[in-house]
């Protein structure tokens with residue numbers, strides 16, 4: 652591993668490649684460039700490739716495939732919310748190639764970002780944002796800036812945010828851990844930066860704390876097509892219940908912001924309250940506070956509120972919700 656880190660170093664033209672499902676597209680469309688690709692699949696060490704128990708929770712190797720993670724018996728048993736979110740993403744073929752580390756670092760699906768001829772502050776800082784005056788149906792409604800309204804498209808990361816995962820990183824300056832909430836960034840004045848990983852740093856694994864919300868959980872993904880499409884809005888919910896009363900709650904939205912969107916106040920609001928539609932609707936209002944729609948995506952505000960209520964209700968009976976790709 653130290654060799655790989657040294658090979659990439661401070662040079663932005665040298666990049667790690669894992670499954671290649673995003674990076675190779677970006678190279679083909681001339682959105683990014685590289686003179687050297689360092690294949691991290693070849694780095695040896697079970698900790699990077701496998702999934703194992705760790706301090707009461709699980710450690711997910713960064714180079715483990717999304718499919719192997721979703722179908723791992725320990726993930727299915729202790730963190731079914733994560734399995735469900737991963738299986739809601741992409742296609743079976745892509746999940747077989749895509750890695751856990753790569754999933755955190757996939758880039759936005761903003762149409763203008765992928766069109767090398769369109770002004771885009773994320774691709775070319777200072778050039779402008781084509782999405783704000785343009786066709787912005789899939790764009791963000793929360794945490795936007797005047798420079799960028801793109802959304803982070805991952806499904807897996809929405810569950811990881813709800814589970815309060817921790818990202819393990821190794822780099823030229825040594826090793827460090829970043830709580831999931833601090834890993835991705837809002838666009839602000841630096842929309843070219845999606846996350847807080849520094850040049851040359853490698854994600855080595857992702858830790859899941861013990862609490863997995865395995866009894867009451869649900870992941871809901873709303874999109875234009877039933878499969879092989881990114882979320883217009885998605886929701887990860889984990890509830891801890893005592894009878895009908897909520898003792899702990901996690902609600903994270905995807906498809907609405909530049910990072911997984913979690914509002915702790917909404918979760919605190921639900922504590923010690925009854926698990927019913929009225930309380931979930933009030934929590935949804937808190938999550939969507941300050942949401943701003945643009946010309947073509949104002950519908951997402953109401954959609955997100957309804958998705959939260961529906962998903963929280965589904966979390967009360969997780970056995971009743973099945974997903975394509977899930978084990979029968």
Ligand SMILES: Cc1cc2nc3c(=O)[nH]c(=O)nc-3n(C[C@H](O)[C@H](O)[C@H](O)COP(=O)(O)OP(=O)(O)OC[C@H]3O[C@@H](n4cnc5c(N)ncnc54)[C@H](O)[C@@H]3O)c2cc1C
Nearest residue numbers: 669670671672673674740741750752753754756805806854
């Ligand atoms: C058609 C299509 C549909 C998709 N639909 C969905 C969807 O619905 N939901 C969803 O969540 N995702 C979806 N995806 C995205 C897919 O999940 C990601 O492309 C994938 O997770 C990226 O992982 P990878 O290993 O292939 O990354 P790569 O493409 O190999 O790498 C991506 C980036 O991460 C860097 N990198 C990779 N691993 C590491 C590491 N360990 N440390 C540091 N840097 C690293 C690379 O340098 C590169 O910059 C879709 C992709 C495609 C092509």
Ligand code: SF4
Nearest residue numbers: 761771772780799800
């Ligand atoms: S929303 Fe962001 S990614 Fe899309 S065009 Fe604007 S600056 Fe680029």
